[in-house]
Amino acid sequence: MIFAIKKYLKEFNCTHKNANKIGWVRSICAILGGLFISYFGLIIILKVIFDASKDALIIPLLFNSFTWPCVTIWIFLSRSSKVVFLRTFIPSIFIGMVLIFIIG
Amino acid sequence: MKQLGERLIKIHATAGIVFGLLFYVIMYFGIFSIFQNYIKVWEKPSRHFASMVKKEDIPISKYVDKMLLDPNIPKNNLKIILPDSKNDNALVLSQMFIKKIAINPNNGEKLQDEGRRIGLGFFLHNLHTGRPFYRNVGFTIFGIVAVASIFLMLTGLIQVITIKYSNKGESALKKSSKWHRKLSVWFFLPILIIFISGAALNLQIKANKKFSQAITQILSDNEASKWPEAIGSTLFPSPEVKKKDGTFARMLALEELYEKARQINPNLDYIDMRLFRWNDSSAEIELRGYNPSYPFFNGFINLPSVTLKGIDGSVVKIKRVFDAHWMRIFYEFVHFLHFVPFMSFVVKFLLALVVAGFTIGTAFGIWLYLEKCVKKYDNKIPFYHWFSRLSMTIMLGALPATAIAFCLQWLFPFDMEERILFQKGIFFLTWLSMGLIAFARFDSNKAAKNILYIGSVLFLLAPIIHWLNSGYGPIKLASLNMYPILGVDIGLLFLAVLCFVGAFILPKSRTENKKIWKSI
Numbered sequence A: 001m002i003f004a005i006k007k008y009l010k011e012f013n014c015t016h017k018n019a020n021k022i023g024w025v026r027s028i029c030a031i032l033g034g035l036f037i038s039y040f041g042l043i044i045i046l047k048v049i050f051d052a053s054k055d056a057l058i059i060p061l062l063f064n065s066f067t068w069p070c071v072t073i074w075i076f077l078s079r080s081s082k083v084v085f086l087r088t089f090i091p092s093i094f095i096g097m098v099l100i101f102i103i104g
Numbered sequence B: 001m002k003q004l005g006e007r008l009i010k011i012h013a014t015a016g017i018v019f020g021l022l023f024y025v026i027m028y029f030g031i032f033s034i035f036q037n038y039i040k041v042w043e044k045p046s047r048h049f050a051s052m053v054k055k056e057d058i059p060i061s062k063y064v065d066k067m068l069l070d071p072n073i074p075k076n077n078l079k080i081i082l083p084d085s086k087n088d089n090a091l092v093l094s095q096m097f098i099k100k101i102a103i104n105p106n107n108g109e110k111l112q113d114e115g116r117r118i119g120l121g122f123f124l125h126n127l128h129t130g131r132p133f134y135r136n137v138g139f140t141i142f143g144i145v146a147v148a149s150i151f152l153m154l155t156g157l158i159q160v161i162t163i164k165y166s167n168k169g170e171s172a173l174k175k176s177s178k179w180h181r182k183l184s185v186w187f188f189l190p191i192l193i194i195f196i197s198g199a200a201l202n203l204q205i206k207a208n209k210k211f212s213q214a215i216t217q218i219l220s221d222n223e224a225s226k227w228p229e230a231i232g233s234t235l236f237p238s239p240e241v242k243k244k245d246g247t248f249a250r251m252l253a254l255e256e257l258y259e260k261a262r263q264i265n266p267n268l269d270y271i272d273m274r275l276f277r278w279n280d281s282s283a284e285i286e287l288r289g290y291n292p293s294y295p296f297f298n299g300f301i302n303l304p305s306v307t308l309k310g311i312d313g314s315v316v317k318i319k320r321v322f323d324a325h326w327m328r329i330f331y332e333f334v335h336f337l338h339f340v341p342f343m344s345f346v347v348k349f350l351l352a353l354v355v356a357g358f359t360i361g362t363a364f365g366i367w368l369y370l371e372k373c374v375k376k377y378d379n380k381i382p383f384y385h386w387f388s389r390l391s392m393t394i395m396l397g398a399l400p401a402t403a404i405a406f407c408l409q410w411l412f413p414f415d416m417e418e419r420i421l422f423q424k425g426i427f428f429l430t431w432l433s434m435g436l437i438a439f440a441r442f443d444s445n446k447a448a449k450n451i452l453y454i455g456s457v458l459f460l461l462a463p464i465i466h467w468l469n470s471g472y473g474p475i476k477l478a479s480l481n482m483y484p485i486l487g488v489d490i491g492l493l494f495l496a497v498l499c500f501v502g503a504f505i506l507p508k509s510r511t512e513n514k515k516i517w518k519s520i
Helices: A002-013 A024-049 A055-078 A081-103 B001-033 B034-041 B060-068 B121-128 B136-162 B172-186 B190-206 B213-219 B227-236 B254-264 B324-340 B345-377 B385-412 B418-441 B444-472 B474-479 B484-505 B510-518
Strands: B078-081 B091-094 B099-103 B267-274 B284-290 B305-309 B313-319
Touching: A002 B172, A024 A055, A024 A081, A024 B078, A024 B136, A024 B213, A055 A081, A055 B136, A055 B190, A055 B213, A055 B227, A055 B324, A081 B213, B001 B121, B001 B345, B034 B172, B034 B324, B034 B484, B060 B078, B060 B091, B060 B121, B060 B136, B091 B418, B121 B136, B121 B385, B136 B190, B172 B190, B172 B213, B172 B267, B172 B345, B172 B510, B190 B324, B190 B345, B254 B267, B254 B284, B254 B305, B254 B418, B267 B484, B345 B385, B385 B418, B385 B444, B385 B484, B418 B444, B444 B484, B474 B484
Parallel strands: none
Antiparallel strands: B078 B091, B078 B267, B091 B099, B267 B284, B284 B305, B305 B313
């Protein structure tokens, strides 16, 4: 049991030798995680750092669709599965916590 | 690093194959959408007249004053669109509660405006935006394609920067790779801006107002739930509401007011005039125009204007280009290159060339993928791939389909019922039947030749049918200076020649293709 977990973790951590396969988990993480991070990240930067009023809504309204592919590429091009999960979930959890703080 | 490069190529290829064909459709109909104003004049028999008078010399009040005394026509917020703006050669009265009234500027006759009932230009424009496919569903799909194309452009740019490519080699694979790279890099920047604005329009601004609900609620502290409630009034401000005095007064003639506005701000190219509370002593007129020396800052939604009083023509307000709210100028800046509104033919033609170049670059990209598929079999067995036939249907089949839509515009009688429905149906049926040719013919060269020959014949027929059925031949059009209409005919003939040359150059079998690849 422990051996299996260790083996799995090792695979999880190492760089993929076969880069010709993209993988479903990687694509779902990249596309949906990229959407979440870009959609809420931009608004949190505006709200928390710049303390913007509602006039600033025009910036995410026009550029959300540009930041989405940028974050998606950043997640797609990670070396191993571990990096994919780190790049997806650390910003997402951080943004989620800030969102709960703002709304609540 | 090598692995990252491989993964980059794989992702680029996969996304390109999934979204490439829809991307091509958007770009192809975008070219027709650039010239939609010319097509909208070409398609209407009521607009087939020669404009003898200049915009400044039209006796507007002589034509309009009688109508303004009619109680059925509202006097508030009435818009008079001057001819030649947006390339419509009629003087148009419009208000949200009445049907459009079009007037011949030469003699003041009322024209029978066909409206959107026969809208070919509108239909082709909608195929570009995605409205015909169940409105919001189509908008969303096309918006996602726009996002995916931004993704493709960025991954492609990273590839071009990080990986060293050589332009040598004479095989079809190397050549298509070379031209895919070259064309995409040349036209990268304008197309990127156009796609950012397109994705924003389709995903958030126009169609799915729910998609922007969360960010609106956060930024406005739960006051508004949709973006128009939060910033709609600053982005698209409505005119001030003032009370009527209630006393009838004689107004100055409209052309005098127009003359005065031109003296006050001579830099503007005036587009329309809006009348507020007309025939009342508190009447005002707002003349809006476009300042050609500041492109990217005015022309689409931010229009500088001069507001005058209706009784004596004294100045109420002068709005210059940079007087508008910063948000409006920003919005204008992002969307300007996508719309090129009120620009001259040359600018629109250049933009069309850029879009056409990028479209051909996309086609080379799909060709590159298919050549990689062929390489596996390496002439051992004849190659037949469903994706190659599907892309041939969509890419080449779009040409005869648009051609037949142009033919039917002047072939059907104009009082026919459900005319646009038949036109659309035959348009899509032609497109599908091109699929029949592409899938049924085993030799792909012959299938492509057949489709292109059909396209060239139909494109040749379209202007001829127009010349015969409208009664305006090419010589008559040229002698009467009706260049927007003649221009569409010439464009259709140009497409016919392009299709014919393409079909003629294409060799009869696949083995002879190498000669063409060597030459480019």
